[in-house]
Amino acid sequence: MVVLHIAGLGPAGAIVALRAAERGWDVTAWDPRVRTEGRLPRWPATYGALMAEVPEWGQRFFSPAYVPRTVTHRERPLAYSYAMLNKDSLRREVEVSTAKIRRGTVPSATGSPHRVVIDCTGAPTDTGVFWQVAVGYVLPRHLFSDANLATFMDWQQPTPSPPSFLYIQPTDEGILCEETVLATRTSPRQLIDELTQRLEARLDAEAPEWRKVLREQFQRGEFHREVVVIPMGTRKAGASPMDACPPGQRYYFGAAAGLINPATGYSVGAALNQVDQLLDRIAEDHASQEGTHQPRKARLSRRNAHRVARRANAELARALRRIGAELISQASHTTLRDFFDAFFQLGAQRQLTYLTGHDGLAVAATMWALRGFTGFNHPFLQPIWKRPGHMIRVAAGK
Ligand SMILES: Cc1cc2nc3c(=O)[nH]c(=O)nc-3n(C[C@H](O)[C@H](O)[C@H](O)COP(=O)(O)OP(=O)(O)OC[C@H]3O[C@@H](n4cnc5c(N)ncnc54)[C@H](O)[C@@H]3O)c2cc1C
Structure with missing residues (x-):
């Protein structure tokens, strides 16, 4: 059985605790903000999510979905829905699950060499935020x-x-x-x-x-x-995109893993969307390390190649979204309004790829499609042509 320790009980840590406990794993979750053991720490924020990102099993934690208004110079109706997280219902399920909720930080390893630690301690606020x-x-x-x-x-x-x-x-x-x-x-x-x-x-x-x-x-x-x-566009040192970190390393999830999308500031939908992939990978890595399941060499190298490809694609998404955030941070109100007017005229799937998910090629395709509305000379894009070196540094996380 996987012995799992989770550092951090914000929404990401709680979601991991719930899904891992449902697999029958031995889960202990730690947070210095826990006041009463067995109870989650407070989450003062209100959380919304784009429902396209929320898997079916997670929808029970949300208010009924609705389509909110989007207004630029005019109404630009959305073709996808939105809902607010019902924090109490998610928190209750975590608290009555078999996951143990403890005050403090994950104790240093003793006894169990194969224990797994997932860092869900939130986004750092250092360079490049x-x-x-x-x-x-x-x-x-x-x-x-x-x-x-x-x-x-x-x-x-x-x-x-x-x-x-x-x-x-x-x-x-x-x-x-x-x-x-x-x-x-x-x-x-x-x-x-x-x-x-x-x-x-x-x-x-x-x-x-x-x-x-x-x-x-x-x-x-x-x-x-x-x-x-909300600090956006950062992740903990050593954290690669969650679905592609090298086996054996400490795992990262939620805002700590860079799941906060700099186009929205959201990560709760992404955490619900990606938690099962993370747990599948941990189960796979754990089985290999314990020697209970040794995949054939060819299968192992296929698996590693697949992970490397996913990692490169997720890195591309991150770099492009960081450039997007930099352009937003430099734009005037008129420029941004014009830009979003173009964005909300794209097809729903293109918009969603930018606002959710970690598919770099699809994010690039959305950006390319946008130029059909804005052209290359739009004031929104000017910083790219004026300071290309700066944009490369931004993409790299500076
Ligand atoms: C007011 C507000 C509104 C927001 N609205 C939305 C929204 O609508 N939708 C959305 O998706 N996102 C929203 N966000 C962004 C939101 O912060 C993140 O999406 C979400 O909180 C990230 O969850 P997390 O669990 O990864 O990290 P966090 O919520 O930051 O939780 C990290 C936890 O780790 C704990 N911790 C820190 N260090 C340690 C340690 N060493 N050991 C153990 N525990 C530790 C902290 O005490 C904390 O409880 C909002 C944020 C704010 C502030």
């Missing part, structure tokens, strides 16, 4: 006149640099309205006040009663402000 930064309030539904509120991105209203858009999602507590900078190199601390002011100015126009309601919420202790700071 892009930030997604947002400020949101949760407000009662009755404040808004519009019936179809859920909005993935609304770029209509011009903003100064760094440009921001409006994200709106219905949650169990009310309507979450968030002013969001998609990708920036600016330190998040410098942006929080500015984004708060932008959001409040929008709400003054859209829901004039909001200040009074917020004051009442505050007095009742029900005030909910969400500050989003």
Whole structure:
């Protein structure tokens, strides 16, 4: 049986713990933020996901799916759906599973030479980080006149640099309205006040009663402000894309493995999507190491070649998305709005390849298809022609 230790109990660690326990593995998961053993640490954020990325078994953890609005200069309807994670239902299943939840960090190895450690300790914030930064309030539904509120991105209203858009999602507590900078190199601390002011100015126009309601919420202790700071485009040193790390190494998963997509800031859908592949690979590696299953040489080299190819393709996806994030971080509001107007005219499958998954060739195909709408001279693409050396360094993780 695989003896598995998981470092970190954010969504990724919890998802791994659940699926590994369901396989009958001996699972112990560690996090210094655990307050009561057997109970997961708090997850204060609200998590959404594109449902195309969520496997069938994971859909039970989500609210009913819906198609949110997307607005550039005009409405650009999406052809895929979105849903919010029902954190309580996922957390409950993990807590009643056979996985042991412990406070602290994974103890150093003793006794079990074949134990497996998966690092799910979150994204590093060092060299090459892009930030997604947002400020949101949760407000009662009755404040808004519009019936179809859920909005993935609304770029209509011009903003100064760094440009921001409006994200709106219905949650169990009310309507979450968030002013969001998609990708920036600016330190998040410098942006929080500015984004708060932008959001409040929008709400003054859209829901004039909001200040009074917020004051009442505050007095009742029900005030909910969400500050989003997501490090994107990074991964732990030594972590290669999760479905292709060399056998025998410590495994990485979730944000630690670079699963946060710099086009969205999301990783929860990807973690649900990729967890079983990771566990299959660990089972394979474990069987080889214990000598219970020695694949024939030819099969082994085929397997390794397959892993190398997947790794190269995932690395390409990462490099291209880092370039995409850099271009977003340098663009003005008008340029970004124009760019997204082109993006949302692509076919659904092309859009999804960019927003989810780790297929570098498909990401490249999406970027190539985009030039059909923007041409090569679009201001969004200018930084590539003006500073090609810089873009190569960005792609490499700098
Ligand atoms: C406000 C907000 C809103 C967001 N919204 C979305 C969204 O809608 N959809 C989405 O997909 N993503 C969203 N994100 C991004 C989100 O942070 C990540 O997708 C998700 O949290 C990554 O999960 P993770 O488990 O990989 O890492 P984390 O959530 O960062 O969890 C890492 C865990 O590791 C623990 N840890 C650290 N060091 C150690 C150690 N040495 N040993 C043991 N444990 C350790 C930490 O205490 C932490 O609990 C949002 C983020 C924020 C802040």
